[in-house]
Amino acid sequence: MTKKISIKDIAKELNISITTVSFVINGKSEEMGISLATTNRVNELIIEWGFNPNSAARILRTGKSKTIGLIIEDIGNYFFGNIAKIIEVEASKKGYNVFFSSTDNSDIRAKDLIQKMKNSSVDGMIITPTKGLADDIKLLEKQNVPFVLLDRLIPDIDANHVILNNYKGAFDLTNHLIKNGYQQIGFISIFSDLSQMDEREKGFVDALAKDGKTILDETMLKVRFDLSGKEIVFAIEKYLKKNPQLDALFFATNYLGVYGLEALQNANKKIPKDIAVVSFDDNDLFRLYTPSITVAAQPIHDIAVEAINLLLNIIHDGDKKNNPEGIVLDPELIERNSSPKKKTMLMVD
Amino acid sequence: MTKKISIKDIAKELNISITTVSFVINGKSEEMGISLATTNRVNELIIEWGFNPNSAARILRTGKSKTIGLIIEDIGNYFFGNIAKIIEVEASKKGYNVFFSSTDNSDIRAKDLIQKMKNSSVDGMIITPTKGLADDIKLLEKQNVPFVLLDRLIPDIDANHVILNNYKGAFDLTNHLIKNGYQQIGFISIFSDLSQMDEREKGFVDALAKDGKTILDETMLKVRFDLSGKEIVFAIEKYLKKNPQLDALFFATNYLGVYGLEALQNANKKIPKDIAVVSFDDNDLFRLYTPSITVAAQPIHDIAVEAINLLLNIIHDGDKKNNPEGIVLDPELIERNSSPKKKTMLMVD
DNA sequence: CTGAAAGCGCTTACAG
DNA sequence: CTGAAAGCGCTTACAG
Secondary structure (H helix, E strand, O other): OOOOOOHHHHHHHHOOOHHHHHHHHOOOHHHHOOOHHHHHHHHHHHHHHOOOOOHHHHHHHHOOOOEEEEEEOOOOOHHHHHHHHHHHHHHHHOOOEEEEEEOOOOHHHHHHHHHHHHHOOOOEEEEOOOOOOHHHHHHHHHOOOOEEEEOOOOOOOOOOEEEEOHHHHHHHHHHHHHHOOOOOEEEEEEEOOOHHHHHHHHHHHHHHHHOOOOOOHHHEEEEEOOOOHHHHHHHHHHHHHHOOOOOEEEEOOHHHHHHHHHHHHHOOOOOOOOOEEEEEOOOHHHHHOOOOOEEEEOOHHHHHHHHHHHHHHHHHOHHHHHOOOEEEEOOEEEOOOOOOOOOOOOOOO | OOOOOOHHHHHHHHOOOHHHHHHHHOOOHHHHOOOHHHHHHHHHHHHHHOOOOOHHHHHHHHOOOOEEEEEEOOOOOHHHHHHHHHHHHHHHHOOOEEEEEEOOOOHHHHHHHHHHHHHOOOOEEEEOOOOOOHHHHHHHHHOOOOEEEEOOOOOOOOOOEEEEOHHHHHHHHHHHHHHOOOOOEEEEEEEOOOHHHHHHHHHHHHHHHHOOOOOOHHHEEEEEOOOOHHHHHHHHHHHHHHOOOOOEEEEOOHHHHHHHHHHHHHOOOOOOOOOEEEEEOOOHHHHHOOOOOEEEEOOHHHHHHHHHHHHHHHHHOHHHHHOOOEEEEOOEEEOOOOOOOOOOOOOOO
16 A cells, blocks of 8 residues: 555645644534534535545544444354344444454354454444353453344343344244144254243243143154254254154254255155245345245344444443343244144144 | 543553553553563453443544445345355454445445444455446545455456356356257346346347347336335236247346336246246255256355455555456356256257 | 643564 | 664653
């Protein structure tokens, strides 16, 4: 990069002090009583020279970067990609930049990213925490760094957060299946200690319990998080073979649902004739698949907007930090063709 | 944020100079002949205190940020989300952070982002240019800012770039349809001056021409970029009604294909019985749809890796800037069930 | 109405 | 083997 222009150059050219230039740049001319003539001359030269203040210097001096850090699980994933997008748009409306990074659910990467964000003097962070992040989150609180937890919680830590009512989503989805006459519902989830997966399982179990049903261990499949797509498909196929009695399937996440459809195709099971299907999270595939898939859709837009607004509030109002606020949003049950009222049996409605 | 630790604090605590501390931090102890004893004492205290150098100060001093800027069209989109993800991973392997931002194909936003990135002292940028970005790109060249253009070119500008061979992708896809006996192929694209859309159209037209075919204006649908999903679906439905003679459809982008499937469902056209379908870009829906959709898939991983490696080369080797390199990657034709050999007519193969 | 100067936290010649 | 000091480009009390 060729020699950059600094406010010193502007000041010299115009024969004024850098103080004056700085005031004009920061829109404080009036407040500081800089003459209109001077203000205009400075502004004109800035445009002519294409000057832009060096942000490293600004950050070093003020400690504020007008940047927020967004630490999510995976920027390549539909849910998080859209969250990131909306947060970016909302933040930029308020004059903030966003610094993204993906953890891939690795504690090490998450810790590293939090550290990097702190060093980069972000004004605050939105974080989807990984499991072992409790200490780092506590440190953030101790250090008075504004932050909000997104999508999931850390057990025993009371922090600002925006999450989905995962319990309700799973409960509603399960209840919908029961009401439509399904009796043998398989639950397919990932092996994880993430709070939201627990909640989904609880919602599922409670909805069954409400009708005096319990789930058998065999009909509960949990796949390891780190399996490849092919391995997941294979695991589900095996599970289907072992449980021919199932008349409905509950997929606890978006991508499990996608792999599940592949497994069902391979197993030559027709939806909903042979087996009904519901899934957490919506996507294009579920909407356009034949048959379309019943889902509990996350209000992505609201989640993102609530998170960025909450963070900005915390940044601007120090008090908020001491009095954490939890925002819990309800998913939307979208009934589609993969789980119609069961016709093959008598029903008491 | 409570008072931060600086190298001054470390130096004071250990009764040494900040120079020494700085050398240790930057791994120059040996080179600078700092005693092992001192080095160890510094390193221990750094860990004990959890010290991390302030990056704003570092950037201000060195002009290097170890950060690269990634300016893409839309982080929420499948293609770009995955590109971003891979670039992030590759960059972090080399010790670089990535600063993302989406342009939404707006010139104004793109210009603004380039400016912001420059102010943030990124060491280089990867950019998917919008249409009116020629001047800004030229300025980047003049200012010696390392950058590479991704996914599309700017007419008349010779710059480092990594793009897809859009021509070949469209040609192959069209040729595949012709070889399988389709005669009346509709082309559905967006109204755009983006170079890659031109290339796709050329590939399509040339593949037809090779067989002495030409495309009629009526069978070429271009939708406006800023239409909503519903409007696009509606436009395609109208087009289908107006062109009942079509026996195949070529969708020039991923999302047009997705909306196209919705339109075909609404129009009650069965694939491939009533009409065959091929699309540019792959995704989950195309892979799992019934029938699965034939596509020209972009080698997302390779595109991302080539782009970041090229940029890093340019950053480390100033010469590269003066001798722009263009990397053109071939898409992969994935033949699936939406475009089988046409059975209803005699064919000379 | 405007300016001189300190200082944010680093890195790096220069000196010994 | 180590230190004192300049300087990166800003912002902001302080002074007039």
